[in-house]
Amino acid sequence: MSDFPAPIDVLPHRSPFLFIDRISGLEPGVNAVGHWQLTGDEWFFSGHFPGRPTLPGVLMCEAIAQLGAYALLVKPEFSTKLPLFGGIDGARFRRQVVPGDELELQAELGRISARAGKGSGRALVNGEVACELDLMFVFADR
Numbered sequence: 001m002s003d004f005p006a007p008i009d010v011l012p013h014r015s016p017f018l019f020i021d022r023i024s025g026l027e028p029g030v031n032a033v034g035h036w037q038l039t040g041d042e043w044f045f046s047g048h049f050p051g052r053p054t055l056p057g058v059l060m061c062e063a064i065a066q067l068g069a070y071a072l073l074v075k076p077e078f079s080t081k082l083p084l085f086g087g088i089d090g091a092r093f094r095r096q097v098v099p100g101d102e103l104e105l106q107a108e109l110g111r112i113s114a115r116a117g118k119g120s121g122r123a124l125v126n127g128e129v130a131c132e133l134d135l136m137f138v139f140a141d142r
Contacts, residue, residue: 007034010073011066012082012142016043019063020070020105029078031108032071036063040099055097060131061088064121068107068135072117078139086116086136094129101125115139 004023011018025033038055045053069083097103103123110118116138123131 005074007066007070010070013066017062018066019059020066023070026071026074028074029072029109029112031106032067034063034067034070034105034107036103036105038097038099038101038103042099045099053099055101055103057091057093057131060093060097060103060123061091061133061135063103063105064107064123064131064133065135065137067105068109068119068121068137071107071109072112080142082140082142083117083137084140086138089134089136091131091133093131095125097123097125097130103130 004026007020007023008018019036020034021037023032023034040053044056044059048054048056065085072078072083103125105121105123107119107121110120116136118136120134122129
C-alpha cells in the first residue's frame with residue numbers, strides 16, 4: 001500500500017473510464033508512477049478483438065494522460081481544474097497488451113501555464129515499453 005491519495009479521490013474519472021488502480025510514485029506537479037492491472041473482464045476486450053483480446057492503444061494514451069492529470073490535480077492550485085486533451089504527438093505502440101498484463105504507467109509534466117500544459121509518458125509491461133507519447137492539455141473548470 002502507498003501513502004498517496006487513491007486515484008478515485010483525485011481524478012474526476014469514474015468506472016468504466018478510470019484506468020489507474022494505484023499510485024507507486026509521485027512528485028506533485030512534476031511526475032507520477034501508477035499501475036493498471038488488466039484482468040480480462042474489462043468492457044473493451046470482448047470486441048477488441050474476439051479470440052485475441054488486445055488493449056486498444058488509445059486507452060493506453062488515456063491511462064497515461066490520467067496519470068499526468070493525477071500528478072497535477074494533487075496540487076491544491078489545480079484541484080478545481082479539469083485537464084483536457086489538447087493533442088497527442090509521437091505516440092508509438094511497441095508491444096501488444098493483453099489480459100493479465102499489468103501496465104506500469106509513467107507521466108512527466110513539462111511546461112504548465114494557467115491555461116495549458118505539456119507532458120510525456122510511457123506504459124510498460126514487465127519493463128518493456130508498450131506505448132510512449134507526448135501530450136498537450138488545456139484546462140477547463142470542473
